[in-house]
Amino acid sequence: MFADIVNFIVDTVGSLGYIGIFIMMFLESSFFPFPSEIVMVPAGYLAYKGEMNIYIAIFAGIAGSLAGALFNYFLAVKYGRKFLIKYGRYFFIKEETIAKMEEFFKSHGHISTFSGRLIPAVRQYISFPAGLARMNLFTFSLYTSLGAAIWVIILTLLGYFIGDNEALVKEYLRYIIAVILISLVVIGFWYYKKINKQKKI
Template sequence: MLREAATFLVDTIFDWGYLGIFILMTIESSFIPFPSEIILIPAGYLASKGDMSIGMIMFSGLSGSMAGAFINYYLALFLGRKILKKYGKYFFINENALQKMDDYFAKHGHISTFIGRLIPGIRQLISIPAGLARMNLVVFAIFTALGASIWAFILVMLGYTIGENQELIHSYLKQITIVTIIILILLASWYAYIQRNRRINGE
């Protein structure tokens, strides 16, 4: 079934071209769970055959990722916040909790957004708390684009180099994910260390 789905997506991407990548990546990056791996890896493979351009794949993929992220951001901003203010007390979320979330994203939203975009299962969801907390839109856009572009480039290159070997793709993707998570843990630890030193020094 997965093989059939992947085949369908390759055909769809080829038929719709870069618009297909944009639409699929918008869906992937919004509130509908849809793995980017089965979009960008086949697209990278098509690029290796000369059927698509890596530059245009990246542009379409990143544009779609940003569109989906903004959908989540604004839904959380305009609808999610109203819902939490009205019904949050039933889930132990009050105005004080929302204020703490606002303060957190005002100070640490950039690193949280960047790291979140690179973690499987979280990359689509990180836009929601950012929207709830009314994170600065420019900062949100910059670090969303940075994280999304890194992940997209990894997947496209994976498809470009070993797009025909499904077993190798699965193995390398698992290894890349593990290495990425380790790097992000180190980055988060370094960031926490810097912030702690700033608090100690009264900055």
């Protein structure tokens, strides 16, 4: 099943080129979440075969990720707060909780956005609380792009070097995700200590 999906993505990306990468990464980052590895790994493999420029493929992937994240961000800006205030009580979300989340993102949105882009099953949705809190747009775009760039580059290089070996790609991805999560825990701990130290000054 996975091989069939990968072949379809390879064919689609191959026919649509860099625009195909942009569109699929936009969808992956917004309202139609699916694993970004089934886009960028095949793109890296096509680059290995000389059918794509790896740098342009990476740029298209990052640009698509940012565009999808901005779509969610502005969706949350326009409808998020009204929706949560109206329906949040059915999910035990109080208006005070919404206010606390907004304050948190105003102060710590940069680290949250960057980290969120690197966590599976979170990267697609981290834009919503950022938009809800009306996080500074430049800061949001910068840290979203940085997080997306790391992930896109990793996937593209995996495709470039071992894209024709599905089992090896899956194995490497498990190790890479584990390393990323451990690194984020370390960064989070360092950030927490830094904030506490600043509060005591």
